[in-house]
Amino acid sequence: MDLHGIGVGRGVATGPILRMPDPLPEPEQTGFSGDAADEKNRVAEALTAVAAEYQARGAKAGGAARDVLEAAALMAQDPTLVDDVNARIDSGTNGERAVFEAFAGFQQMLIGLGGLMAERATDLGDVSQRVIAHLRGVAAPGVPVSDEPFILVAPDLAPADTALLDLEKVLGLITRDGGPTSHTAILARSKSIPAIVGVTGALDLVDHTVVILDAAAGTVYISPSEDEIAEAKKRIADRAAAAKAPITDGALADGTLVPLLANLGSPKDAAAAIELGAEGVGLFRTEFLFLEATTAPTVEEQRTQYTELLRHFSGRKVVVRALDAGADKPLSFLNDAHEENPALGLRGLRALRASEQILRDQLTALAQADAETDADLWVMAPMVSDTEETEYFVSLGKELGLKTVGVMAEVPSLAVLADQVLQVADFASIGTNDLTQYTLAADRMLGSVAHFQDPWHPAVLRLIKLIGDAGAANGKPVGICGEAAADPQLAVILVGLGATTLSMTPAAFADVRAELAKYTLDQARELAAKALQAHTAADARKVGSTL
Incomplete structure (x- = not known):
């Protein structure tokens, strides 16, 4: 059965899907070895490192992605969150769990506020995962690595993931969550990546299933025929050719100007x-x-x-x-x-x-x-x-x-x-x-x-x-x-x-x-x-x- 959501732009993509890896397991509720000051310093170093990573990615990405990633860097060093983490460590909670609890609490508050604040909850979750990964000495969850091009499927995408996508490998995006003005949608538009957001059932797709992502129709066609794939590839080629056409002023067919x-x-x-x-x-x-x-x-x-x-x-x-x-x-x-x-x-x-x-x-x-x-x-x-x-x-x-x-x-x-x-x-x-x-x-x-x-x-x-x-x-x-x-x-x-x-x-x-x-x-x-x-x-x- 085909899936439907909100298309971002008019792009088309076809290829196998890969799902975003599951997030890191929730840290255990345990104490820590050493004293509280050492544990706080360990967390402070992780927060600083993650903030620096966001800043570096933002500088490399530029444009709308830079603004989003710089905002995430500020989240990583928000004084209120840092104070909350330190208070939890003082009460005997280990650094990983303290970060998890403090960030999760702030996420729920943002969701409760609604509006654009609610969207920042996703961004905050990404910050938390990256800090915990740094504390554990493991790689943060992110876009899967593949030798072949693929269409990425995820619950939603954090700005750090979307901003530096390898466009030679990631053909398109399908997310379960998000709306037409979410960070995923905005960054997809800015990078001209075909995307469909708000797709119910997206996470039921199995890795390597071939799909056609038709953003204009807001539809994910599952296991299409060879003829359907050929037609999709023709549309992709036609759009690429149109993008290379000489730039003219915006106008209707009768000459009415629409700047x-x-x-x-x-x-x-x-x-x-x-x-x-x-x-x-x-x-x-x-x-x-x-x-x-x-x-x-x-x-x-x-x-x-x-x-x-x-x-x-x-x-x-x-x-x-x-x-x-x-x-x-x-x-x-x-x-x-x-x-x-x-x-x-x-x-x-x-x-x-x-x-x-x-x-x-x-x-x-x-x-x-x-x-x-x-x-x-x-x-x-x-x-x-x-x-x-x-x-x-x-x-x-x-x-x-x-x-x-x-x-x-x-x-x-x-x-x-x-x-x-x-x-x-x-x-x-x-x-x-x-x-x-x-x-x-x-x-x-x-x-x-x-x-x-x-x-x-x-x-x-x-x-x-x-x-x-x-x-x-x-x-x-x-x-x-x-x-x-x-x-x-x-x-x-x-x-x-x-x-x-x-x-x-x-x-x-x-x-x-x-x-x-x-x-x-x-x-x-x-x-x-x-x-x-x-x-x-x-x-x-x-x-x-x-x-």
Whole structure:
């Protein structure tokens, strides 16, 4: 029986599967030889070594993988966790067991918080396994070694595993857990690895079983025929040829331009995005400047980084998102108070309004960087709920010298009020990841509700249509900057719903560009209308599969 999940991209892979080895056995509940100080030092050395390994892997991997691995390195030396481990050793628990218990307890706390915090539980589990392996003097569990290429099957993948996959050997990824915005999905997109996540029954597959992984269909075909394998290999070859085609601007078949923009997290990623055909930036995340700081960066520190980014995109649009802190990204100088449900708490613009000087400094730095370059700078606020918040942010941005000021549409209330909001804002950019999460009340990182976390759901599509219509009525641009834009079939539907630009991981440009070129604007609108009438995400996706 074939297996189904959430496909990442349009890739196809075929070959034998290998399963990720089981984790290390749980450490025994015993004491230790020697004194507590020696045991603490032994653990400290292991934590330092694992952190250094993450940093080295991050430096080698670069891009999105670097950011994820550097975050894991910080987890390995988190003072709270270290204190917990040491307290357990003081009570007589051996180092391995102390690490296991402390990290497991913190994992459960993260899972309880939900949202992106829950996804970090997987990352924390990987840190724990690597520290325990170091203490035991054995290799940490990881991607299996094989002389032949294979498709990797796992419950989920830790960032350290995904970041440095040997793409000559690992043909694709199948995971039981995860959703379209999990670390596995994000890193798979950034590396152009065919992947399907959230696959029920994945772990029942037997090593060396030959499968076809069809990400476009979200289907794992088990023990396919020779003819089916030949067809899959032809599709793989066709995609490889299309990826080598000359880079052109994003456009529909009738010549309607649909600029393809990049989602970036650091100025260091700009050059690679341009090489892949980025026509500008649709989402620049500024959190990299804040997350590792104990105090807010100065105006000058920020101006330097923003200027570096803008100089890469002379004459092109660059959309910068104001600091989006909260939920999974608490900051000690902004909003580190405990919240029972941080995804619904003081995050995004709400947190910035509560600490307005931080917002003023950031907008001032952006205005200064804009004055020093000739890029077309647009600035937007995260997590805007209504017209009043829109008026506040737009007014402040203009006061501080910004020319184009808009909002992110991530909260359903903003979509409902889009006709009002886009009378005030210069533009809107739809963050489909959070919009889907809040619309379907489905934690975007919780595997048990991954099937709800689907931007194809007609409820999400109808909200996008409200925003698209409001943009058209007010003559205001409406972009897409969530992971949905990287799905070529959905990209066509989104344009039909009123999106004027699409922003995504640069690795998705080739597939999306090729798909858009097949349809006119009228055809995209016709398909979008059909998708809106679907009863389920699966039904809407069937409309997309007819493209």
